[in-house]
Amino acid sequence: MNRIAPTAACIIALGLTVSACSPAGSTSADSGGKDGKATITFLTFETPNLDAEYWDAAISRAEKKVPGVTVKKLVSPSTDRTSYAKQLLASGQFPDAMIAVSPSGFAESGQLAAFSDAELKDYTFPHSNPIGGKVYQLPHNTQPTPLVYYSKAKFKKAGIDAPPRTYSELLADSAKLQKAGINPFVVGGGGKDAFAASYLWTALVGTDVYKKTPDWMTQRRANKVKFSDPQFRSATGKFVDLVKKGYVDKAGLSRDYASTEKAFLSGKGAMYPMGTWFATAADKSAMKDDLGVFPFPTDDGSIAVPSYTGGGISVNARSKHLDLAKKFALAFNADKANLDAVVKSDGAIIAEKGYTPPSGMGPVYDATVKVYDDAVKADGIVNAFLVETGDDSLLPGMVDKSYAFAQDIIAGRKNAEQVGKAMDDEWAKADTK
Incomplete structure (x- = not known):
């Protein structure tokens, strides 16, 4: 886990006052991706249920639904992805998109982009966990x-x-x-x-x-x-x-x-x-x-x-490809195969309108x-x-x-x-x- 000592002193509480200390935009977005596509970074985490194979397949499915984007996966070194996101922010490497990272603090300091009512229209509880009346994390999963x-x-x-x-x-x-x-x-x-x-x-x-x-x-x-x-x-x-x-x-x-x-x-x-x-x-x-x-x-x-209810993707408000990052977030959390995979892998209770879980789930899930x-x-x-x-x-x-x-x-x-x-x-x- 890389720590940048000079910027660590800028972190107060959740490390969310660093906007004045270091750049918060995506580092990968400065250059184009393969085939001239824009590259965005996506912070994930791995568990015994959600392993590398799950994330690679899920990212690939969503990536195909957003023309012009290439996604670079970042993996938190522990399940505490929020703490890792703080470190990335402090070192000027805040990802373009991140999943299941607590938005508290990040949102208040202007690091995250809010989702509009139109973008949230397909969610069962669209206004879950508002911060200052706005929603900064897609509320796709009830746990x-x-x-x-x-x-x-x-x-x-x-x-x-x-x-x-x-x-x-x-x-x-x-x-x-x-x-x-x-x-x-x-x-x-x-x-x-x-x-x-x-x-x-x-x-x-x-x-x-x-x-x-x-x-x-x-x-x-x-x-x-x-x-x-x-x-x-x-x-x-x-x-x-x-x-x-x-x-x-x-x-x-x-x-x-x-x-x-x-x-x-x-x-x-x-x-x-x-x-x-x-x-x-x-x-x-x-x-x-x-x-x-x-x-x-x-x-x-x-x-x-x-x-x-939350757990979905949040987006870096200062991403150089903010529109593409949002489109990727919405595509990732709306993809039926992705939702089925997270239900099968992680016991999710999906909070999206019209979603039906896959048949044949086990007795403990039921x-x-x-x-x-x-x-x-x-x-x-x-x-x-x-x-x-x-x-x-x-x-x-x-x-x-x-x-x-x-x-x-x-x-x-x-x-x-x-x-x-x-x-x-x-x-x-x-x-x-």
Whole structure:
């Protein structure tokens, strides 16, 4: 991972004040591509589900639909593509297009181009995650994050007949699993994939904060509530309590994302809080018929499923080929073969009008979609803490700090009061208004 020391000092919070420090336009766009075509750069990332073969094929299909453009693929060295985008911006190599990069901070500093209503007309939730009332990322994919995937065989071994519906049932089931010698929760968060340590926290904020106060983060931006207030501190306290009871596998702090997925699929624990992209990996595994899924339980048994709709392509506002970059973004996210591929590879729930997923998806994906559909019918969709972007998200720079706090909780280094205070302190540093 290349770091440019002279420009690093220009980065504040999310590294998004660099517009005054270094050029933000595409470097590749200065010269023509092959056959006289314009070259644009496209930042992607690779996971076990979305590998190089997937990206190469998807890019090729979209490229053919935009005459006059050649696409140069850039690959983030980790799944934290937002941090990598910051580095590229700081070194004057901000890509022309980028996928699944949080637009927060980039948009406010003028680095991203907004999409018009006409460009968003085919999306189910066209105004998802607005920043200053404008949309900077194509909202093509809804991802409940997290749901809880579990081993039916391990539940049965512990004497559990059905997944828990209330939080008290979850605690009782976790105690039964522990007594049976089974680790209740498999988590990750090691090395470059710190985000995976945070999903129990995301779930608990969803059930205990956002379910009861949907505009809580908007209120935080207005300084009407704080992370150290009782409601948020209580949700964080439940996370701390799960760790103290020994229900969370601390070994996860040494595992990256791929290793965590492998740990769960190899039987290292009973439950796995993870986003819906896990469903396709599960359906490719030997465990597919043993796996079930349920929403993280609330105290009263009502449904609260943290979800995020976005994940599409954003475009560099200063690209030398802005029009072509936008056309490529729209073509990439509208291509049926691309959408089918991401559903098959990454368990996507596509949020585009008229889209029908491919037939023959596996049992875990089908069960995942049912949980989401049931939540929609029950008006149980809430924002996903640490995943949301836009006007009701954390301030720039705070997501990475929060991942570190989640790691601190799992490691036993911080309690709820300490985390609440630290979050408020970080908020004060990030609030530059």
